[in-house]
Amino acid sequence: MAATGARIGVVTFPGSLDDRDAQRAVRLAGAEPVRLWHADADLHGVDAVVLPGGFSYGDYLRCGAIARFAPVMTEVVEAARGGLPVLGICNGFQILCEAHLLPGALIRNDHQRFICRDQQLRVVNSSTAWTTDLRTDQVITIPLKNGEGGFVADDATLDRIEGEGQVVFRYEGLNPNGSLRDIAGVSNERGNVVGLMPHPEHAVEPGFGPDMGGAPRSGTDGLALFTSVLGSLVNA
Numbered sequence: 001m002a003a004t005g006a007r008i009g010v011v012t013f014p015g016s017l018d019d020r021d022a023q024r025a026v027r028l029a030g031a032e033p034v035r036l037w038h039a040d041a042d043l044h045g046v047d048a049v050v051l052p053g054g055f056s057y058g059d060y061l062r063c064g065a066i067a068r069f070a071p072v073m074t075e076v077v078e079a080a081r082g083g084l085p086v087l088g089i090c091n092g093f094q095i096l097c098e099a100h101l102l103p104g105a106l107i108r109n110d111h112q113r114f115i116c117r118d119q120q121l122r123v124v125n126s127s128t129a130w131t132t133d134l135r136t137d138q139v140i141t142i143p144l145k146n147g148e149g150g151f152v153a154d155d156a157t158l159d160r161i162e163g164e165g166q167v168v169f170r171y172e173g174l175n176p177n178g179s180l181r182d183i184a185g186v187s188n189e190r191g192n193v194v195g196l197m198p199h200p201e202h203a204v205e206p207g208f209g210p211d212m213g214g215a216p217r218s219g220t221d222g223l224a225l226f227t228s229v230l231g232s233l234v235n236a
Contacts, residue, residue: 006031006230009046010077011092013038013067017054018089018201025201026050029226035107038070048085048129048229049076051092053199055144063106063148064094073099083128085229087194090146093185093195102186102195103161104153109146110178118210118219120172120200121184128191129232133224138171140221141210142198149197151179151186161186169196195207200225 008026008034012019023033034046038056043049056067057089067073073095080086080101088096096102109115125131134140153161158181161167169185177197185196200222203209209219 003009003016006014006047006233007034007045008032009034009036009043011036011038011049011051013054013056013086014103015055015058016052017149018052018093018199019054019235021199021201022050022089023051023200025223025226026205027050028204028209029223031226031230036069036072038072041071041075043075043079047233049079049184050167051076051086051088051095053090053092056091056095059148061089062098063091064096064098064118067091068098071197072196077101079167080188080193083190083192085232087130087225087229088193088195089151089198089199089201090197093197094148096193096195099191101190103166104151104183104205106197107150107152108148109150109176115144115149115176116143116145118142119174119176119184121169121196121198122172123168124170125168125187125191127165128168128193128194129166130225130228132231133228140182140224141148141203141212141219142200142222143202143210144176144198146177149185150195151178164189166195190224
């Protein structure tokens with residue numbers, strides 16, 4: 001059962017591209033999207049937060065390195081450590097790693113090119129706040145678009161997150177960016193914070209998602225991430 005009346009904040013940074021798409025995904029899942037601005041020092045009582053894709057602050061220095069210091073991120077970090085569900089998509093994933101809410105880092109794709117494609121993912125952990133409406137080992141199709149999507153960490157960190165169930169998604173069939181161990185998404189230890197490079201908000205509505213089973217633009221696998229968090233709020 002989903003949480004009725006849930007309010008999910010979507011942060012807009014200078015350079016965000018997919019904040020409106022994330023708001024729409026939240027609405028289609030059955031929650032109220034709440035616009036949060038990077039300069040806000042208040043999360044306005046939201047029940048969860050989405051950090052969307054884009055090029056926050058122009059990706060100067062490193063992707064997400066400046067956004068990590070935005071006033072709103074002080075509130076996000078504190079709330080996430082207290083259990084607030086937070087989802088970082090693409091640039092949002094990079095920001096969460098820079099803020100040390102998630103392990104590892106994202107670097108330039110190994111082929112040194114921007115990539116845009118429909119990408120298959122295998123669900124590794126279906127017990128996070130953002131994946132309970134998915135099944136472990138389920139293969140889903142989500143659009144991917146990034147130039148700095150290679151997930152890296154040292155061997156000790158990789159072994160630890162593998163052993164503790166913090167790997168949430170792996171690339172299936174093709175590793176599009178050289179991510180170590182085919183890792184496409186990870187969580188924190190508690191499972192309330194999740195980051196992934198592909199874009200679930202672009203696969204939430206028939207007619208606008210990936211091609212699936214011979215039906216053009218019919219894929220809606222991404223919606224499950226947004227409905228999952230509503231269920232987790234009920235069970236919290």
